[in-house]
Amino acid sequence: MNITGQTALVTGANRGIGRQFILELLDQGAAKVYAASRRPETIDFDDDRVVPLRVDLLDRESIAAAAAAAPDVTLLVNNAGISTSTPVITGDLDDIHREMDTHFWGTLHVTRAFAPILAANGGGAVVNILSALSWFSYPGNGAYAAAKAAEWNMTNAVRQELSAQGTLVQGVHLGAAATDIMAGYEGPMIDPRDVPRDSLAGLASGAIEVVVDDWSAMVKASLGGDPAAFYAQLEANLPG
Template sequence: MEITDQIALVTGANRGLGRHFVTELLERGAAKVYAAARRPEEVDVPGATPLRLDVTDDASVAAVAERAQDVTILVNNAGVATLSPFLGGDLAGARQEMEVNYWGALRMVRAFAPVLGRNGGGGILDVLSQSAFRAFGFADTYGAAKAAAWQLTNGARLELAGQGTQVTGLAMALVDTDMSDWARAEGTWELAEPGDIVRQALDGFEAGAFEVLGDELTREWRSRLGEPAEALYPQAAPQPAGQH
């Protein structure tokens, strides 16, 4: 999947990983990059084509798909993390995460699959997370939404194979963007450089990879999925009587 001369659309493109995707796609020779965001006035990458898009709104997604009929690469990057717990707190955060990270990506895939098909197949790059296949014991509603998006990536790959559409998933741990402000404040988490993650993602995409794993921690946990749950989460094992 050569990026040179392709027409790309990136969601959540006004900041963070999305902005880096827009920049890197243009640097790799994309003929046009639609930078889609709820606030397109904040898009500041020279050469990008801003578009107003809310992935949680059916009409907004349909309007963008109608406008961008020339797209050959879709980057589903728009995301939100509310740090909502499963137990306690307001369910609104968990619902928002699912609405943006899963339902939003599904809306985009459904809207643009026919566009990609008419334009020769093209490709989709879904921005996922290590949280899709690893629980932490806090803020795991985000992981639940990304797990659903991971299943979407794998299922869409099968459903779109007949029209020649490549589907690649990108998973990584924490990245040094606004979404990780909480981790930066704690000072105990390692944050990946966003430009490096994006370059790895597009290298893998161009090579036809089904998955790109952006860091060693993600590669480790992805490789351990065949282990028993007891081995993955020993901290949850019942404590012997008298121990705490």
């Protein structure tokens, strides 16, 4: 996919990686970008190509309304997400449901709403922003990791199901990026602008998976080995 002239919709567009996606899309010549957020009044891009749009992943009516308002979309970027830092055994079950409802069900509902639009507009592409935590779990983040793992394999299923209509489906994995959601994190973080740059470069080459940083590449490489060795190494490097 060449971004020049495309019409994109980015969820979670008011900050973080979503905002960086919009800036990169504009720089690469997108014709229009729907900036989707639960609070579209917070969208403040000084560019006539940016169209604020309300999308709440937990509100299916808002998703349907967005699809009706944006029938020209050729690129869907499923970026919106949350992080509740909830363990799965002792954590609040409502928070665990919020993680799954947002990352799995919300992303799926948006994708289902826009799949026929992408088909009508020639196929286009779907980008799902995933995580290195799609492939492992870290203490205190069990709910997020489980939801991202579900979203990862849902991405694989969506790719298979949409291939016949010519839609490229890409999963993007990263560790920590310097965004609001990572406030308080003290480990190494990448520049959030690297995420859209690598993703869009991957679309240009037809890549179905983009691994943005060395940490995610290391975690992925570990999947072929004994998980006991990986988790022993992880435990040895935990703070305290």
